[in-house]
Amino acid sequence: xxxxxxxxxxxxxxxxxxxLIKQLESLELITILEENVQPxxxxxxxxxxxxxxxxxxxxxxxxxxxxxxxxx
Amino acid sequence: MDTRQYIIDTGIIxxxxxxxxxxxxxxxxxTVINAIPNISIxxxxxxxxLPIPEEYTDLLNNFLRDAIVLDLSNxxxxxxxLINQTHTLDITxxxxxxxxxxxxxxxxxxxxxxxxxxxxLNVINPWEIFVH
Numbered sequence: 233x234x235x236x237x238x239x240x241x242x243x244x245x246x247x248x249x250x251x252l253i254k255q256l257e258s259l260e261l262i263t264i265l266e267e268n269v270q271p272x273x274x275x276x277x278x279x280x281x282x283x284x285x286x287x288x289x290x291x292x293x294x295x296x297x298x299x300x301x302x303x304x
Numbered sequence: 305m306d307t308r309q310y311i312i313d314t315g316i317i318x319x320x321x322x323x324x325x326x327x328x329x330x331x332x333x334x335t336v337i338n339a340i341p342n343i344s345i346x347x348x349x350x351x352x353x354l355p356i357p358e359e360y361t362d363l364l365n366n367f368l369r370d371a372i373v374l375d376l377s378n379x380x381x382x383x384x385x386l387i388n389q390t391h392t393l394d395i396t397x398x399x400x401x402x403x404x405x406x407x408x409x410x411x412x413x414x415x416x417x418x419x420x421x422x423x424x425l426n427v428i429n430p431w432e433i434f435v436h
Contacts, residue, residue, distance in 0.1 A: 248340050248372055251309070258307045276341070276370055277334040282323030283363055289322035292354050 239265070311342045311374070311409040313400055314350040316430060317367070319414070329430030336412065341371045344403045346396045348373050379406045393418050401425055 244250065256262045273279075312320075312333075319325050320333045348371075351364055374380070376399060384402035387393065393401065397415075401422050404411040410426040411419060419427050 251340050255307055255309075276337045279370075280321055280337060280363070280367055281330065281334060282321070284318070284321035284360060286322060286324075288357055288360055289318060289324070292318075292356065 309409045310336045310412050311404045313413040314347045316412050328433040343371045344400045345375050346399045374403050
C-alpha cells in the first residue's frame, strides 16, 4: 500500500458490475481486498444451458425471422 | 488471467440455450455466459422477434435481462458506416460487427465468413473449438 492509495468499501447492486471491477483489478488499477458476498443465485450457465427444448428450437427454425439471422 | 470479453450473436445464444453445440463449445460458452453475456441491441431485437412458445418467453426475457445489451451508440454507428463502406454485410451483421469493434470484444458466432476480413474484429466459432 502506498500513501496515495484509498481504501473504500462499495456495495454491488447489480452483478453486471463485477466483470468491470475484475477488469480494473486485472489492469492493476484496484485491488479487491475481500469479497464477502455469497452468490445468492445459481450461475447463469446453470440457469440457461440447455433450457430450451429441442422441439422448441426446431419449431423456430422455420420462422421467417430466423432465416434473416446470422448463422442460419 | 484472460481478460478478453465477448459479444454473442443470436444463433449462438439459441445453440447454447438448446445445448446444440459440441461439448467444447458449450464449456466455452459456460465461461462467457457466467461472466455476464454481452449482446448487441440487434440480438435483443432478433430474440424478441422469434416466435417462441409462451412458456419459454420468460427464459429468453430473463436471459436478455441478465445480459449487457450494447446500444447503437454514436461510435458504433461510425464504425458501422466504415464497415459498410468496405464490406458487403447485411445491416444487422454490420451493426453487430461494429459493436464488437467499438468495444474490442471478440464476436462469438457460427457465421464467421461475413466477418472474416473486417479490420480490428476478432471472431470465434464455438462450433469449431478443439482441444488437442
